Amino acid sequence: MGQTAVMNNPAALVAKNKLAADFRRKGIMIALLSGLLYGFYTAFMTLGMSKGVWVEWYGENSGLSAFAVMYLLSALGAATTDSSSALWAMGIAGIRGRFGDFVRCIKTRPGFVMVVAAIIGGPLASTAYVVGLQQAGSIVVPISALCPAIGAILGRFLFKQELNARMLLGIAICFGASAMIGSTGMGTEAPPSLLTGILFGFIAALCWGIEGCVCGYGTSMIDPEIGITIRQVTSGVSNLIILVPLFSMISDVNPVTMVATAFGDGEAMVWFALAGLSAYLTFMFWYKGNAMCGAALGMACNGTFSFWGPFCCWIVLGVAFGYDGWSMPPIAWAAAVVMVFGIFLISMNPMDLLKKRNG
Template structure:
């Protein structure tokens, strides 16, 4: 007999849905006149948008935690063992993962990078097993591989890559995969003893990412003159509104990690690819493609298989399965 943690699965799918909305809207921003002016530097638009998105997200979380009366308490958790693990996860998922993703896109192209990076949940599953004893059954692995394979098929356009930048580009994407795969595993470890709540973890995560991007990544790889240009446009405030959807997605994602563990949460989170296809056609005037629709169904089906548990199996609780 199979069972599904209804609450955790629903919250995980909500994370995917809200991230799909965030992704579609960020796509509009990157195609705007403001960011197209930076086209001579391929890395500028995605790095700047990530920096501003995480900065606004941190601000939204500060407001929320202030209303909840937990702002001061949250920052005091930075000095705890759990807080330090959350900071490490933030560095891996934000500055490390995203920066190396963009560097890889610059070296080997967006299609190839997106395809390879799609395997990060499998990497996360491996480390979750090693560090958290979060085991997947055969059906779970089948579901995860179905979702990843379908995402790769959707991402890869068939463009060939060549040139001396291929090797370094593949190295970049390996760092990205490691960063993204480890983020949820380390977050789960940081939250396992209840010293840091999902809300507190998210505030620490977004604040850490924004500070590192603003103090190191942008000054080293770009220049804050680009930030000033964006800040003086209407696009700046649009990113702030979009960050609300992104923040909500992370809130759901971190709660799902707490409830059903990092691997199943990652599998549900990549459902954003399928949701983005559906939303684009239904609400944003996107062209219907039977191929993309079928692939989206495989992604969703794989996600459902991943979260199914045998009734005799140990119950996933607080992000860690019983050994």
């Protein structure tokens, strides 16, 4: 009855369309903000791993083996960030009176699916991402942004999801952009660990692509805010009880001492706390933006982190704190922008935007 009244009233119809357009425009801005916050999450986490006791651990006289420096410290950095993010998530859920919902949902089947996905995207993907950042710098960020392309391919084989010509073109563009980035490792001035870092960036993209496929099931049945809390808590806890102890055992290091020292270092923890908050907000705004402007457009907007990641690292680490090695060659910047376009093509048909604007 109300819908019919609106259709018969031109002024009401115009007002309704304007309200929908404003709502969608706000959703786009929120989804874009999620991509920007992902960049700050990357920058603050890396900054935390260059302060306080971390300087000693990465120093030549740390007493840590090469394996420990490369893998244990990366796992510990990811664990510290994810645990900080989990504390933010639980604290915000508690303030909003939703902590009980979190406890109830984690016991359900969709909650279990979210836990499994978080283990894949937490200990595995986040540690690989940090290893890549430490070995190759911010050039790893656009490589890890291949996750939507990999997720689309996996979705076709695992869940028989559509993979049409437009999406295949977007995937080809993404992988072409990653090849452009990889080509920077062929020069004489490239650091010796750059190709290793890029390899770990691909591993992170693969794990996040798998997580994206699995989480699609979980988030369709769980409130996004609760789903994000489950994801961050699982990621933080699993990092602390799986990878950090495993790599500590291999490195012959006491994991309790390492974790206690990391969390007790106030100089570094300030930045890890900011990285954890940024990580929580980037997921929150991504899901909220998806709900307001549509999942396809939301994914495309969030994919701008392939540009914002290197940009934020350059601003925070290079410009603000004066660390060397956080600038990228022009071809890598161009590739990051090209990858944003590829992600956009995978996510949605550009003609749909024109239709909605004309409509």
